[in-house]
Each structure stands twice: as structure tokens, then as C-alpha cells.
Amino acid sequence: MDLSPNEVKILKALQSGTLSPSEASMASDLGEKETMSAASWLRSKGLVEISEKSAVFYSINNEGRKYAEEGLPERRAAEWLNQFGDAPVEDLPLDEDEKKVVVGWLKRKNFVELEKTETGLKLIPTGNLDETPDEPLLVLLNRNPIPEKEIGKEGFALLKGRQLIETKEEVDRKFSLTVEGKKFDIKSLEDALVGELTPEIIQSGSWKDKDFQKYRLDTHAEPIDHATLHPLTRFTEEIRAIFLQMGFTEIEGDYVESAFWNMDALFIPQDHPARELQDTFYLSEPASFVINDKETLNLVKAIHEDGGETESTGWGSDWSREIAQQALLRTHTTVGTIRYLSEHSEPPIRVFSVGRVFRREALDATHLPEFTQVEGIIVEPEANFGMLIGVLKEFYRRMGFPDVRVRPAYFPYTEPSMEVEVKFGDSWLELGGSGIFRPEVTAPFGIDCPVLAWGLGLERLAMLRLGIKDIRMLYQSDLQWLKETV
Numbered sequence: 001m002d003l004s005p006n007e008v009k010i011l012k013a014l015q016s017g018t019l020s021p022s023e024a025s026m027a028s029d030l031g032e033k034e035t036m037s038a039a040s041w042l043r044s045k046g047l048v049e050i051s052e053k054s055a056v057f058y059s060i061n062n063e064g065r066k067y068a069e070e071g072l073p074e075r076r077a078a079e080w081l082n083q084f085g086d087a088p089v090e091d092l093p094l095d096e097d098e099k100k101v102v103v104g105w106l107k108r109k110n111f112v113e114l115e116k117t118e119t120g121l122k123l124i125p126t127g128n129l130d131e132t133p134d135e136p137l138l139v140l141l142n143r144n145p146i147p148e149k150e151i152g153k154e155g156f157a158l159l160k161g162r163q164l165i166e167t168k169e170e171v172d173r174k175f176s177l178t179v180e181g182k183k184f185d186i187k188s189l190e191d192a193l194v195g196e197l198t199p200e201i202i203q204s205g206s207w208k209d210k211d212f213q214k215y216r217l218d219t220h221a222e223p224i225d226h227a228t229l230h231p232l233t234r235f236t237e238e239i240r241a242i243f244l245q246m247g248f249t250e251i252e253g254d255y256v257e258s259a260f261w262n263m264d265a266l267f268i269p270q271d272h273p274a275r276e277l278q279d280t281f282y283l284s285e286p287a288s289f290v291i292n293d294k295e296t297l298n299l300v301k302a303i304h305e306d307g308g309e310t311e312s313t314g315w316g317s318d319w320s321r322e323i324a325q326q327a328l329l330r331t332h333t334t335v336g337t338i339r340y341l342s343e344h345s346e347p348p349i350r351v352f353s354v355g356r357v358f359r360r361e362a363l364d365a366t367h368l369p370e371f372t373q374v375e376g377i378i379v380e381p382e383a384n385f386g387m388l389i390g391v392l393k394e395f396y397r398r399m400g401f402p403d404v405r406v407r408p409a410y411f412p413y414t415e416p417s418m419e420v421e422v423k424f425g426d427s428w429l430e431l432g433g434s435g436i437f438r439p440e441v442t443a444p445f446g447i448d449c450p451v452l453a454w455g456l457g458l459e460r461l462a463m464l465r466l467g468i469k470d471i472r473m474l475y476q477s478d479l480q481w482l483k484e485t486v
């Protein structure tokens with residue numbers, strides 16, 4: 001008879017008598033699924049019988065799970081008292097809830113004596129730290145539910161008393177050998193088929209005398225559904241839906257841009273530190289773009305040098321076309337916004353974009369050299385700063401952050417400018433910049449009504465929503481984690 005290595009393991013385990021699936025899994029060192037599947041195969045080959053009865057099983061609730069991992073509060077308290085000496089209950093390194101129940105348990109397990117003092121009860125360790133039956137049981141229950149019949153009575157009573165036990169009805173399965181199975185010559189299994197080719201088998205040459213298991217293509221396997229959307233994709237979809245509902249249209253742009261559109265058109269001075277090599281990724285191929293739009297070039301040049309037709313004095317220094325023509329990876333999505341405005345100057349305008357941007361940041365838990373910005377503008381004659389705050393608050397509210405505040409900030413292209421922060425737990429986190437475009441930005445494109453603009457970070461928001469402390473998690477292909485975040 002052809003038996004797979006897993007089937008052989010189960011058959012061997014069953015030589016000692018009837019076993020539950022979890023016992024069989026322990027004895028054979030196989031996972032639960034593999035154990036079940038091997039047992040079913042053995043049943044179909046007539047060697048194993050599987051009896052099924054519905055039975056009561058016990059497991060533990062969340063509190064129990066916490067204690068299984070950290071230790072029961074009285075255990076932690078007793079250990080602490082034995083190390084640091086007498087103390088009142090308030091001093092114990094426990095949660096407030098744990099403190100409420102711990103004294104009773106410490107006493108009951110004979111871990112402490114109590115002494116009344118003027119300031120209250122004092123706990124004096126007895127020196128006894130003996131394990132009580134509830135402790136090993138808690139650990140077992142944390143691994144697997146245990147059938148009613150198999151549970152240790154004493155430990156169970158203790159855990160049940162403090163409401164850590166959950167009861168459920170499950171199918172209780174037992175594996176045992178059939179008559180045929182008992183007769184089966186276990187010795188002949190010593191040379192069981194090889195299911196896995198190991199380096200040792202190849203190096204030693206022993207593969208020559210071995211029989212290999214054949215693939216069985218008709219084996220039933222449970223389908224595994226592992227396709228899932230990345231959380232950033234899901235958040236992007238959510239953001240799109242929100243802006244579309246708020247009457248915005250989506251725009252897109254390219255990653256490779258000229259400094260002219262990324263910076264000069266936004267009135268970022270040519271000696272601005274953000275332009276430097278350590279902050280911006282410049283391209284070597286192409287190293288530059290020829291910008292042919294003479295008219296726009298001259299308007300922007302004039303704005304930078306002396307303010308041009310606006311009331312501004314500009315930056316007051318010579319403007320270089322070479323610097324403006326450098327090719328780079330866009331450092332913000334505001335470049336897409338200004339390009340859009342250069343072609344659409346008629347209000348009303350409400351557009352947004354969600355896109356990747358690039359900055360030469362050192363990689364750490366809160367910084368990435370590539371990240372995503374959520375950018376948008378509103379161009380309307382009546383638009384004002386209050387409206388900008390209102391729109392951003394509404395956006396964050398819809399994303400699940402009801403508490404938003406703004407702080408004054410500076411960007412070369414907006415006035416007034418602000419930073420938006422959302423509240424998470426006890427702290428405020430900066431999520432993006434915004435403001436109203438300065439005349440130096442809008443004038444060359446003939447826009448004469450207010451442009452409310454913002455650029456918000458997506459990854460930071462995702463960190464808050466997912467409760468992660470390290471931004472790099474978002475770009476690791478850790479499938480298990482990604483699955484859990486769904």
C-alpha cells in the first residue's frame with residue numbers, strides 16, 4: 001500500500017492507542033490540518049477509524065489569553081513582592097482592574113499574609129511561590145480548546161470562578177486503528193516512501209535506494225484565499241471616493257518633472273535648500289528638459305527677479321533657465337496642480353490627485369524616500385481660508401479622524417499657510433500642508449480668484465489607521481501582516 005510520510009507518522013502515533021486530533025498532531029509533529037488530512041486518507045485506505053461526537057469544549061476568553069501570556073496577576077504580584085519586599089497593593093505593578101482582585105487570590109494561594117497598618121493593608125510575601133493547577137491549564141487552554149472530559153478539575157474550578165473560561169460545543173474527533181490498521185506491518189514502514197528531497201539524501205547518494213512518493217494530483221486541498229488589497233490601495237480608494245463625493249475631479253501627473261514646474265512655477269526660489277542634491281533626486285538621463293513656452297518662462301522669470309506685474313518684489317536675484325530646466329523626480333504633487341492650473345484658469349475648479357512623490361530622505365520608522373501625497377485645490381471667487389479649514393476637516397472626519405487642528409506654517413507658494421494635524425490618542429500628528437496660492441504663483445497663468453491648496457501625507461494617515469509604529473511596514477511584502485490588516 002502506498003502511504004505518504006504524513007500518513008506513516010499518524011499511523012505510528014496511533015500504535016499507542018486512540019488519540020484526539022490534537023494529541024495525534026502533537027505525537028506526529030504535524031500541523032492540525034495535515035493531521036486531519038492524513039487521518040482522512042488513512043480512513044479511506046481502511047486503516048484508521050474516525051469517530052465523531054459532539055462534545056463540550058472549554059477555551060479561554062481574551063482576559064484569559066492575556067493572563068496566559070503575561071501570567072496571572074497574583075503570580076506577577078507574588079514574584080514582585082518576593083523580590084522587592086512588603087508593599088501595599090497600590091504599589092504593585094498591575095492594572096487597576098487587576099489590583100481589585102489580586103489580594104483575594106494572593107491570600108487564597110497562600111502567597112501573602114495581610115497586615116493592617118494605619119495607612120491600609122500591607123502585603124507580606126510568605127515565600128511560597130508554588131504553581132497552582134490553574135496555571136498550567138491556562139497555558140494549555142491558550143493553545144487549544146480542551147474537551148470537558150479531559151480538563152483538570154481543580155485548575156478548571158479556579159479559572160471558571162474568575163470568569164476566564166468560555167464554553168463551546170464542538171465535534172470531538174477520535175482517531176483509532178481499525179482491525180486492518182492493527183494488522184498492518186509497521187516494520188515495513190521503516191522504509192516509507194520519501195516525500196521530500198533533502199540535501200543529505202542527494203549528497204549521500206542514498207536517494208538511489210529509496211522509493212519516492214508519487215504526486216497525487218487529485219488530492220483534495222482546501223482552497224486558500226490569499227489575494228487581498230494592500231491597505232494603501234484601500235485607503236487610496238477611500239480617499240478617491242471622498243473627494244469624488246465632495247465634487248472633485250481626479251487629475252494625474254508624471255513622476256519625472258522639470259524643476260520649472262516642480263519649483264519655479266511655484267515661486268520656490270532657485271537657492272531654496274529643498275532644491276539641493278541632498279533633498280531632491282535629479283535625473284542624469286535626461287538631465288534636463290527644454291522648456292519651449294517662452295511666454296510662461298519669461299513671466300515666471302520676471303516674478304522671481306522683481307515680482308513682474310504683481311505687487312511683489314520677487315526674490316531680487318537673477319533667475320537661471322538652466323536651473324529651471326533640470327530634470328527631477330517630483331518632490332510633491334503640487335507640481336500636478338500647477339500644471340493643471342497652467343491649462344485651466346477658469347473657475348470653478350475642484351481637482352485632486354493621489355500620487356507618489358520622491359525625496360532624498362534617510363529611511364527610518366517615520367520617513368520614506370518615496371511616499372504618497374493627497375493633493376487638491378479649490379478655485380472659486382468666494383473661496384477663503386475658513387473654507388479651506390472646513391474642507392480639510394470634513395475630509396479627515398470622513399477618513400475617521402474627527403479631531404483636526406491647524407497651525408501656521410510657511411510654504412513659498414502659499415499665504416496664509418498652515419499645517420494640518422489630527423488627534424490620535426493623546427497626541428497631535430502633523431499630516432500635511434496647505435494654504436492659499438500667492439499671487440506670484442497664480443498671476444503668470446491669469447488666475448485672479450483664490451486657489452485653496454493642500455498636500456497631505458497618505459502613509460502617516462495609514463499608520464494611524466492601522467496602528468503601526470513603523471512606516472516601512474507598509475512597503476514590506478509581509479503577506480501575513482497584510483492579510484491580518486484586512
Ligand code: PHE
Binds near residue numbers: 333334434435453455
Ligand atoms: N507641497 C507641500 C508639501 O509637499 C504641501 C502643500 C500643498 C502646501 C499645497 C501648501 C499647498 O509638503
